């Protein structure tokens with residue numbers, strides 16, 4: 001067991017299988033309204049402990065806030081986002097996913113909640129590209145005098161990296177190949 005930002009981590013990593021999909025839905029504020037069986041299996045929570053609770057219940061302490069800002073900015077604006085996300089199970093285990101998050105609309109086109117499905121990511125991409133990038137972003141977040149400045153600086157750094165690559169966040173994520 002180790003501790004990271006006040007959160008206990010077991011050091012055990014769980015791996016999604018290629019035929020598994022983790023699905024959750026939330027309300028507009030990010031509270032979980034639905035999870036499939038695979039979500040509860042990986043998160044190691046009972047359904048009753050998750051429904052009605054903020055989705056950061058599975059937040060991993062080593063995930064940069066910048067990625068969640070990019071996700072929320074997109075889905076609130078009605079746009080899908082693809083992102084690699086590290087999650088933390090109830091007992092401190094961790095599992096990487098490739099998430100696809102979308103807004104859910106009613107028949108009048110109004111956004112009424114959000115949806116995310118996740119598949120097994122390519123572990124080589126996680127190790128070679130995503131962990132170094134996310135560590136870099138989190139370092140910038142922590143190096144600033146306030147959390148607000150840290151997020152702004154890391155977000156600007158990510159935008160600069162994407163501009164250099166001439167890619168959007170989704171293009172970058174999907175160009176890595178799964």
Ligand SMILES: Cc1cc2nc3c(=O)[nH]c(=O)nc-3n(C[C@H](O)[C@H](O)[C@H](O)COP(=O)(O)O)c2cc1C
Nearest residue numbers: 025026030055056058059060068087101114115116
């Ligand atoms: C549909 C949907 C699915 C989400 N799935 C996850 C998830 O699997 N893991 C996660 O850490 N955050 C997820 N989030 C983002 C959380 O709401 C939250 O922004 C994030 O955990 C950061 O939490 P914090 O603001 O407390 O740092 C999801 C949000 C939505 C709307």
